[in-house]
Amino acid sequence: MGAKRAAALAVLVGGSLGALALAPASASAATSSPCSTTKYQKQVESDLAKLGGYGAVTVDGKQSAADCAAIKKFQTRFGIKPGNGSADATTGDVAQRLVATNTAACHAKSSGIEFCVDLTHQTTWVMKDGKVYRAPTITRTGKKGYATPAGTFTINKRTRKEIGRAHV
DSSP states (O other): OOHHHHHHHHHHTTTHHHHHHHSOGGGOSSSOOTTOOOTTHHHHHHHHHHHOSSOOOOOSSSOOHHHHHHHHHHHHHTTOSSOSSOOOHHHHHHHHHHHHOOGGGGOOOSSSEEEEEETTTTEEEEEETTEEEEEEEEOOOOOTTOOOOOSOOOOOOOOTTOOOOTTO
């Protein structure tokens, strides 16, 4: 299919998103085929090996079936699209932020539950009785004009299923 025809057809089925779905593989260098080796491969393998829990990976910079499955599992867990098992820039960024999170920096008390946020890496995790109870995950804090303040805060209201509207 010619590039002009693919572009015209893409407009008919939904704009640029359709173009990515309909364009021939050679027309889009930005998207990688499932489980292909990319420039982020070795970094993602290394980060997933440090994180653990996503399956066996071999840190060699070369995609294997096991690497692909582990990367795909990680991408699914964090909602990374496309979740095709290729180590792309987004997968690399998320993995790197999780690995860089220093959970000890939370200085959690030896009893009780505390929720910790790393504003630099945009991660959050739960500490219980001074130990990591839920591993770091990705978060988004603040918004232009609504910076998230640093510090220690007490929960002053608990409501089930409340939808916040302050930053919408």
